Amino acid sequence: MAEPAIKRSDESSKIVDEGIDKGIARLTPEKIEQVINKVLAAETGARLKTYVETCVHCGLCSEACHYYLSHDNDPKFSPAGKVKQTIWEILKRKGKVDPEFIRDASRIASTECNLCRRCAMYCPFGIDIAYLMSVVRRLCHMLGVTQLYIQDTAHSHSATLNQMWVKEDEWIDTLFWQEEEAQDEISSLRIPIEKEGSEIFYSVIAPEPKFRAQLIYQAAVIMNAAGVDFTMPATPGWDNSDQCMFTGDYEMMGRLKKVHFETAMRLKVKRIVMGECGHAFRSVYDVGNRWLAWKMPPIPVTHAVEFYYELLKQGKIKIAKKYDKPVTFQDPCNIIRGKGLHEKARYVVDALCEEFIEMHPNREHNYCCCAGGGVINTGPQYKMKRIKGNRIKAEQLFATKTRGAKVIIAPCHNCHGGIEDILHHYGLDMELHFLGDIIYKVMEKPV
């Protein structure tokens, strides 16, 4: 009557991942048991215990999960199904699990869950399954079992304090370069570096200087046009991203957030404004600050969506001509379920675009992009998993397209990565943009 929790799936073994394989090879059952019990005893308590004991195995959370829906309602992909295969087993066996169990647990927690927290809105008890999956990731991290690609970004964080191995001079150089480029368009434009006492510290994620430098250009144009008093630091601490939060390397997460906040303090700014990134917002606003024992961030943090809302509302940006292609809007989990910016985002979209078509479900109930939560960072081996694991997103986008939408606006880097792959794989011919792209296109620019 009871199904076994562990059905060895071929899937883990099919994917070659040195981070996992080498990590697993180093493990022994004794070491696993010792590490698991040590971590559980030291770091978990009432929440883990209460969540596990309150769950009545009702399965109501299932339909919340895009992986479950995209895999034809396969129960192994339901939120509670993932908990069953990991935490329940670990607790039941008191940590006496074998290395292959850890391989599966890592696969489930790190590549089959985006920590998007949609299931918390479908479980009547509000059990925080994203938290439970984070505990599994933490255990895997402490066991030295993490996917190679995301571990590489974690190493980069640790060595350079940014996610993409960007060196200090490269960072400064990129800012100069984008400033120069933008000056061709607006001769008076500046990207003020290290300007103490500015109103705003504008922080970005490392992929922006690494391969999306035009976003820094666009942000500079918006800031200059709106007459915003902003600065960007020349020192490490400019990167607000945080893959360590997702690998379970919380000590590193703490270091990253500390240097980020301290950079803001050093520059004596009034607040941090962040680019269009969801996970970084989660880290700065919700998770990293807690590790540092700040109930709320020590300095106000504003996400780009909210910042654009302010600029438009206060008339600091004027629209020359509204964007004329019909658009739809992807609500990113980390700023909607993470900060409730959905109405402000719609205000911005309405201010910029002629025609806005909602996708369904939307707002807090929107489906995840399947890239966030560190999943896209686990590397190309897992790309098809992400794409197949989010067929439901393709269906949702297709339905929106049939209602006329031609452009998707997604104010989050992870959403971009995930949706780009989905558009390509499922042959959905739609454009994908950031809000900043659209603002840059339609705004009145100074000369």
Added chain:
Amino acid sequence: MHDIYNFVSGPLVWVSFVIFFGGSLYRLISMAVLARKKDVFVYEYMSLKFGLRSILHWIIPFGTVKWRKNPLFTIVTFTFHVCIIFIPIFLSAHIILWKESWDISWWYISDTTVDILAVVVIASCIFFLVRRIVLPEVKYLTSVSDYVILAIVAAPFITGFWTYHQWAGFRVMGIIHIIAGEIMLASIPFTRLIHMIFFPFTRGYMGSEFGAIRHAKDW
């Protein structure tokens, strides 16, 4: 027979009430102490306003997207939960027992109504059972203990219904009924039936996080 009856309807009732109230209190206090020790931030983020806001949405039928998406389940689960709490308290036969023991009494529901509601509860239990067996996503999560818990909850209503209708062996069934009720009460603190006690805290905490920190709805 009389001795057994007196035992199960006397001392055993006390035992089950002590286990239920004492056990629940113990579970609550130990959860609070553990949270204070290990998850201290829970106290920081817990918000009465947003906690209650979330709880309120979830205890109102069709008050959440989830409830609206599964209308049959919603109707069944709400009826079931309301019935299993109210039937034992407002059944005239139970009130007579209270009256005889402690000379206290209160308003009661008519026997015919309770009879119908008992059928509803039993039917709901069958619904939950079928759901566990038939729906793959529920079956996957199901372990033996889930059937045991369902049986613990269904037993007092099946036996009570039997006794009320005075079917064959109803005197023995009446005793089984009392024992079944006592088992159910006593098992609440120590099985997943604890969700009855913990619901306001887990939901309230998620509501607080979503409401106060994340400015979003969690329903």
